[in-house]
Structures are given as C-alpha cells and as structure tokens.
Amino acid sequence: MDQDAVAKLKPGLTRAQVRFIMGTPLVMDIYHANRWDYIYFDKKAGKLVAQRRVVVYFDGDVVKSLYEKIGENQLVELQTAPVAAVAEPVTPVAPVAPVAVPDAVAK
Numbered sequence: 062m063d064q065d066a067v068a069k070l071k072p073g074l075t076r077a078q079v080r081f082i083m084g085t086p087l088v089m090d091i092y093h094a095n096r097w098d099y100i101y102f103d104k105k106a107g108k109l110v111a112q113r114r115v116v117v118y119f120d121g122d123v124v125k126s127l128y129e130k131i132g133e134n135q136l137v138e139l140q141t142a143p144v145a146a147v148a149e150p151v152t153p154v155a156p157v158a159p160v161a162v163p164d165a166v167a168k
Contacts, residue, residue: 067115067129067139074124079117086117095119115139 069082079097080086088098096118103111114130128136 070115070117070124070127070139072124072126076119076122079124083115083117095125 066082070079074082076097083099086097087100090096096116099115099117101111101113102109116128116130116136117124118126118128127139129139130136
C-alpha cells in the first residue's frame with residue numbers, strides 16, 4: 062500500500078473501486094460489514110521498519126470516511142475531497158436506423 066494508492070481513495074467511491082485501487086482488504090469482519098482494514102508491514106532484514114493501517118468505512122456500497130490508524134487506539138481521519146458528482150445527466154445516443162443491404166452484398 063503506497064501513498065499514491067491511499068491518495069486515490071475518496072468518499073463516494075464504490076466498494077469495487079476501492080478493491081481495484083487497494084486490492085482485497087486484509088480484514089473484512091462479518092460483524093462490521095461497513096468497515097474494511099488495509100494493513101501494510103515493511104520489514105528489512107527481518108525487522109519491522111514501517112507499519113501502516115488504513116480503515117475504510119462504507120455507507121451501503123459507497124465510501125463514507127477514511128482513517129489511518131496510529132498506534133493501538135487512535136484513528137486519524139484522512140483529509141480527502143469527495144468524488145465529484147456528475148453535473149449533468151448523460152444523454153443517451155439515439156439508435157441508428159437500420160440500413161438496407163443490397164442483394165449483391167448480402168449473397
């Protein structure tokens with residue numbers, strides 16, 4: 062889990078988008094289905110150099126808030142801008158009328 066991946070996380074993303082960015086969460090608790098935990102350990106020569114834990118809270122299928130766990134009991138909210146809503150609805154394109162195929166091409 063690198064800083065670039067964490068920086069892509071924003072309120073408003075779907076579970077599928079979070080999984081695409083971060084991968085499968087290390088902890089998915091059935092008693093807390095609205096929370097995913099991502100834990101990163103960096104070891105060099107068998108010694109722990111760095112540890113990072115990011116907690117993602119969902120409201121239904123959408124990210125509600127993001128936190129980084131510091132120490133054992135302190136969660137610090139990650140400051141991220143929510144995903145921008147689409148200003149205008151997308152207008153569907155009208156279907157194209159069928160074209161007659163000449164007999165010479167159809168054979």
